[in-house]
Amino acid sequence: EARASLAELAEEFSCTLKCVRATLKRYQQTGSNASRARLGRPPTLTRREERSLWRQARKSAKIQYRELIKEASLSKTICHKTAYRALK
Secondary structure (H helix, E strand, O other): OOOOOOOHHHHHHOOOOOOOOOOOOHHHHOOOOOOOOOOOOOOOHOOOOOOHHHHHHOOOOOOOOOHHHOOOOOOOOOOHHHHHHHHH
C-alpha cells in the first residue's frame, strides 16, 4: 500500500493542503467523507402556523396581511412579508 503525502494529494485533486487536512479529519471523525449538514436560520413559522395562515387566507380572499395574521392566532408576531412568503 503506497501512501501519498498530503501535499501530493492536494496536487492530485487540485485543492489546497488545508482542504485535504479538513477532509481527512472529517473522515476520521465521522467515517465518511460526505459534507456535514449546514445549519441556517430556523424558520419563523411552524408548519402548523403556515397551515393556519393558509386556512384563514382561503376563508377570506380579500383580507389584508395584518388582519390575516391577527385572525390566524399565531403564537408570535410576524411581519407581513413573512406571511406573504408563507402563502407564496
